[in-house]
Amino acid sequence: MLTPRQIEAVAEEITEIYSEIETSCIRSIAARISHGQKIRSIDAWKTSKLGEIGALNKELTTEIATVSKTASKQVESLIRKALRSAGIADQNIFKALSSSAATDITKTEAFKRILRVTTANARKGLNLTNTKALQASIKAYRTAINRAYIKTSSGITSVEEAVRDACRELGGSGIVLDYKSASGRLSRCSLDAAIRRDLVTTINQAGMLLTEERCYELGWDLVETSWHLGARPEHEVWQGQIFSLNGKTKGYRTLAEATGYGQVDGLGGINCRHSFRPYYEGMPRDESQVSKEENNRQYELQQRQRYYERTLRNMKREAVAMEANGTQEGLLEAKRIRGRIRSKSSEYADFLDSHHLTRLRFKEAI
Numbered sequence: 001m002l003t004p005r006q007i008e009a010v011a012e013e014i015t016e017i018y019s020e021i022e023t024s025c026i027r028s029i030a031a032r033i034s035h036g037q038k039i040r041s042i043d044a045w046k047t048s049k050l051g052e053i054g055a056l057n058k059e060l061t062t063e064i065a066t067v068s069k070t071a072s073k074q075v076e077s078l079i080r081k082a083l084r085s086a087g088i089a090d091q092n093i094f095k096a097l098s099s100s101a102a103t104d105i106t107k108t109e110a111f112k113r114i115l116r117v118t119t120a121n122a123r124k125g126l127n128l129t130n131t132k133a134l135q136a137s138i139k140a141y142r143t144a145i146n147r148a149y150i151k152t153s154s155g156i157t158s159v160e161e162a163v164r165d166a167c168r169e170l171g172g173s174g175i176v177l178d179y180k181s182a183s184g185r186l187s188r189c190s191l192d193a194a195i196r197r198d199l200v201t202t203i204n205q206a207g208m209l210l211t212e213e214r215c216y217e218l219g220w221d222l223v224e225t226s227w228h229l230g231a232r233p234e235h236e237v238w239q240g241q242i243f244s245l246n247g248k249t250k251g252y253r254t255l256a257e258a259t260g261y262g263q264v265d266g267l268g269g270i271n272c273r274h275s276f277r278p279y280y281e282g283m284p285r286d287e288s289q290v291s292k293e294e295n296n297r298q299y300e301l302q303q304r305q306r307y308y309e310r311t312l313r314n315m316k317r318e319a320v321a322m323e324a325n326g327t328q329e330g331l332l333e334a335k336r337i338r339g340r341i342r343s344k345s346s347e348y349a350d351f352l353d354s355h356h357l358t359r360l361r362f363k364e365a366i
Contacts, residue, residue, distance in 0.1 A: 006082070010203055011196050012360075014200065015362040015365060017078075026171055030171070030320075033145060034327065046145060053141065056141060083115055083118070084106055086207035086211065093277060094214065096283075115206075129195055132177045140176070147162070147165070168321060171321030177194050192313070211275075221246060225255075228273060229290060231299065234265075239289075301355050
């Protein structure tokens with residue numbers, strides 16, 4: 001089992017690996033729409049900018065591929081390390097009652113197979129995300145051009161000012177990916193959040209699959225779900241409890257029925273930091289769980305924490321876009337934004353101190 005703290009550490013490593021992709025795309029788009037602003041005809045400017053889509057596509061493809069090539073081996077190493085940690089933690093429990101569990105977890109067929117499949121799925125998922133990132137970047141470029149064109153052609157502002165506004169809006173929104181669920185529901189997610197969410201979910205699910213398969217191999221039925229403070233309310237009701245994997249042990253609900261294990265919004269679903277470990281009756285348990293009311297209070301505080309993190313990321317991207325704009329006015333605006341970032345960061349620090357929360361700087365990073 002991977003603990004919530006270990007899953008958070010995986011998210012941090014992924015952010016460090018991939019954070020530069022979105023920032024690089026924003027910088028390239030802002031610089032390209034800002035280049036050649038001296039053209040006084042807005043129609044000529046729009047035609048010129050749209051004509052550069054091919055060159056931008058090539059530039060962004062190279063940038064994304066360069067980062068992805070470097071990151072691919074790091075991600076594979078991260079997956080192996082996380083799976084090994086999950087497997088060793090489970091082995092220490094299995095060995096208490098089963099001598100056949102003493103095998104080195106990395107030598108088992110289950111570990112090798114799950115590592116191979118997880119690595120392949122992660123690689124496939126990242127390739128798809130890279131494709132979506134490129135498409136979303138080109139869409140963001142078109143949107144920025146169209147917004148500047150509409151503002152200028154209607155006489156609201158000059159080309160230069162409209163372009164600066166477009167850069168600011170680009171930085172504030174970031175590169176946004178569109179997703180469609182199996183049920184047809186549409187959702188939007190920033191590039192950095194999408195990469196972090198998808199890889200963390202993939203790795204956590206792999207850890208749980210390893211636990212599940214080893215339980216079946218060793219004839220082990222009972223498992224205990226992990227728990228963490230600030231769990232979403234619908235997950236709080238089953239965290240830190242004992243369940244049966246296949247219903248063989250009387251008196252316990254099955255894991256899938258109780259937690260929604262295997263479902264997108266259940267145990268191990270999207271953005272879920274819960275997992276489970278093998279359990280035997282009489283095994284020592286963590287007795288430090290808090291009340292439902294305290295958990296929900298912490299959940300609300302953590303939602304405010306996520307708000308501050310998103311706000312700081314957005315502001316930092318705005319500053320990057322305005323710096324890439326390169327004009328005197330753009331650079332002055334970037335300087336003003338940097339000042340607001342310092343002010344917001346100080347406000348955030350006060351909020352954390354007043355509620356005794358830990359600052360997760362990687363969630364503010366771009």
